[in-house]
Amino acid sequence: MVDVSADHLAGGSAGGGYIPQRANNFSLEIAELEGLRLALKAASFPTLRVVKGELAFENEIKYYIQGAEFEPITVSIRDFIDQDIAGKLYDWFKQGYDPETGSIGNASDYKKDAVLILHGPDGSNERKWKWQGVFIEEMNMGEGDMEARGEPVLIELTLSVDKVLRA
Secondary structure, eight states, X not given: OOOOSSGGGSSGGGSOOOOOOOTTOXXXXXXXXXXXXXXXXXXXXXXXXXXXXXXXXXXXXXXXXXXXXXXOXXXXXXXXXXXTHHHHHHHHHHHHBOTTTOXXXXXXXXXXXXXXXXXXXTSOSOEEEEEEEEEEEEEEOOOOOTTSTTOOOEXXXXXXXXXXXXX
16 A cells, blocks of 8 residues: 555654755855855745757757756845945945946956855755856845835845856
8 A cells, every 4th residue: 555645744753754945044155255244035046957959850850968057046135234235245246347447357356156055944954055156247236115114125136157066
């Protein structure tokens, strides 16, 4: 007889005690941004995709992998006055493109490594995804709203990522 119940998801003697990864248990560390602790509101997790090519032969088409690409990652960060989060992120953005001078920086200066860390509900069972070649593609400094009564300003970043690895 096949057990089709969900008892195997329960803890204790009935099963393995599976615990789902919760969407609110994660953190993001960006290398070389000393003194910057991000108060995240939300972040998209990596999307890995291959770029396919095609070969046509007679009446059929066959596909193959040409390469890989990684979707941009969106991050929503709460701004804090005393930490000048907006200023520190702007300084990072300026390493790639400086609006004051119009100059483009060296990739070795503006590309950073980052680690997305997924935590268990008790802080254990960390899963890590290492992001390589991260830079700010777009930076939205948030918006004002006179009826928002104490809500923090949210800075929205779109991060370009060269590679995503399981760490």
